Amino acid sequence: MLTPAPTRSRDATATRSAILASAREAFARSGYDGAGVREIAGGAGVTAMMVNRYFGSKEALYAEVLDQIFGGPRILTEALIHAPDAARILAEAVVDMTAAGAPQLDGFVIPLRSASNPRALEIARDRIEANHQADVAGALTGPGARERAGLILAVVAGLQSMRQTVEISSLVDADRDELIRQLAGIFSGLIAG
Amino acid sequence: MLTPAPTRSRDATATRSAILASAREAFARSGYDGAGVREIAGGAGVTAMMVNRYFGSKEALYAEVLDQIFGGPRILTEALIHAPDAARILAEAVVDMTAAGAPQLDGFVIPLRSASNPRALEIARDRIEANHQADVAGALTGPGARERAGLILAVVAGLQSMRQTVEISSLVDADRDELIRQLAGIFSGLIAG
DNA sequence: CCCGTTTGTCTACAATTGTAGAATAAGAAT
DNA sequence: ATTCTTATTCTACAATTGTAGACAAACGGG
Structure with a gap:
């Protein structure tokens, strides 16, 4: 249970934050309407469905991006x-x-x-x-x-x-x-x- | 040829400026992406196709709205x-x-x-x-x-x-x-x- | 070694988008 | 009254949107 992350290609938390980072860039570049879920997911190297899996919806993802920014x-x-x-x-x-x-x-x-x-x-x-x-x-x-x-x-x-x-x-x-x-x-x- | 506009329901210039006015409101309310062609046309009492007939495209309509504003x-x-x-x-x-x-x-x-x-x-x-x-x-x-x-x-x-x-x-x-x-x-x- | 859970993708759907072409109706001209 | 023009609508299409469900693969524990 304490494997320190041995270069695993399937990392949930890593994927999650990759999506978050990609979304932050995409939203900054194109705004909420301009950034598509497929584009965001693509920037994180995953499929569009991962967005809904990890964040529930595009809107929830947007809210979490803002939370991350304003939490900084x-x-x-x-x-x-x-x-x-x-x-x-x-x-x-x-x-x-x-x-x-x-x-x-x-x-x-x-x-x-x-x-x-x-x-x-x-x-x-x-x-x-x-x-x-x-x-x-x-x-x-x-x-x-x-x-x-x-x-x-x-x-x-x-x-x-x-x-x-x-x-x-x-x-x-x-x-x-x-x-x-x-x-x-x-x-x-x-x-x- | 000089009928002074006897309450005619089919007036080209009137429709054109009606669309323009409706577009101006819609764009101000929802922005370019947020305002749909059907919504704009509806505000002018016509069908969506009138937008393309009179202005060629939504983008051209947008440009003309801005021209009207900055011409004022x-x-x-x-x-x-x-x-x-x-x-x-x-x-x-x-x-x-x-x-x-x-x-x-x-x-x-x-x-x-x-x-x-x-x-x-x-x-x-x-x-x-x-x-x-x-x-x-x-x-x-x-x-x-x-x-x-x-x-x-x-x-x-x-x-x-x-x-x-x-x-x-x-x-x-x-x-x-x-x-x-x-x-x-x-x-x-x-x-x- | 195998099974169960997690992580991911595939296919797909329903809605909405802007736009095109054909069809219709209203007005003007003859 | 009939034709011609022009304004308008109808139907439709191809693309894109966010999202859902079923399926596949990788991992970890027994």
């Missing part, structure tokens, strides 16, 4: 605790994570790309409210902290949308430092109140 | 020309147009809700770049006007996403004046440079 490190709030110049640190983080390359901020990409599906939207809303929104609001002080937290999320989401999804040129090939400078100004105002 | 009044730039306090006027306009009720800013809602489809995304990108982006950048002066214009679009898009699509509570039931105040601060910095 809180990227926004981590930047907010760096006391004096939290605005600049946050700006740098956001600009780099919304750059052309790999999207690490898929907690936003996935919900935004899935906005054509009401059910997917609902699932994402719950997670965002319970995690990002609550965390950011908790890191702020003063009056209107909740509104300001929401605005920070909105700015991040908008930047993400415009840089990685719509890909408007002025933001895609913008100067990194200039972008950081402008964003730091925005965040500074929202953090201070 | 430039809402953002109109606010930007009000010289001294353009920031506040813009903030008010944006907050009101992203309120819970009717979405008048569908030039953003539709592309954002259609982000699961690569082709729809591409079509929207062209329009946004050629219209909004160019207009806003033209209304700004000083260095980095292009980046700042892009950021204004990003902020508007993010607010729209979070208030009308994801519907996070902190922004949905936020105090209007407080929201305007914060946004005016953001826009002020972006307009001035």
